[in-house]
Amino acid sequence: MTATTPDPAAPPARADQPATRLGPVLVAMGIGAAVSIGLGLFGRLHAPTGIAINLAGFSSGLAAKTWLTTAAFLFAIVQLVTGMAIFGRIPLHGAWLGPVHRWSGRIAVLLVTPVAVHCLYALGFQDFSSRALVHSILGCLFFGAFVCKMLVLTRDDAPGWVLPVLGGLVFSLLTALFATAAVWFFVYRGFTF
Structure with missing residues (x-):
């Protein structure tokens, strides 16, 4: 057996830093893709019931959906700001960042x-208009990206760039969902409950 010599141009490995691996990230992406496809197939094959939720105080399921999405989008903005601070992209500091980001x-x-x-x-999965089709696709992609992010979040050996990229993707998809549903609702039906 011959001994291999280390590459002198490679940075030295630190004992406190685990080696990064892309394999688990690719597995997480595969699982996220399966979730997206599964949701799309279920939404397409399931016969829509016309109503699923109708929360007290809202005039319809669409109104409830709109306001819940709007609230989620506001919390996603908090996620974006605290995530950028955690990764050093904006000058916010403090022990409160992690808990606020998680919650x-x-x-x-x-x-x-x-x-x-x-x-x-x-x-269900709607395609009666371009907006509905795009919204349906975005919804499937959002939950697939979210699952992928949650799976990568538990990995200490994921490359450092993966989590911010996935977080940005989840935020971008939620923003697009908000624009294709809640903003559309507010434009055509007003700020009604």
């Missing part, structure tokens, strides 16, 4: 879960 994300997910249920059961 704003948890609340946003709690808010969009009934929205997803309503979309899947009441509306």
Whole structure:
């Protein structure tokens, strides 16, 4: 057996820093893609019921969906700002950043879960207009990207760039969902509950 000599141009490995691996990230992306496809297939094959949620105080399921998405989008902005601060992109500091980032994300997910249920059961995968088709595709992609981000979040060996990229993707998809549904609702139906 011959010994291999280390590459002198390679940076030295630190004992406190685990080696990064892309394999688990690719597996997470595959699982996220499967979630996106599964949601799309379910939404397409399931016969829409017309109603799935109708929260007290709202005039319809669409109104409830709109306001829950709006609240989730506001918490996503908190996620964006605290995430950028955690990664040193904006000058905010403090021990409060981590807890605020985690809890704003948890609340946003709690808010969009009934929205997803309503979309899947009441509306299904829609393609009657360009806006509805784009919104349906974005919804599937959002939950796939979210699952991928959550799987990568638990990995200490993921490359450092992966989590900010996935977080940015999840935020971008939620922004597009907000624009293609809640903003559309507010424009055509007004700020009604």
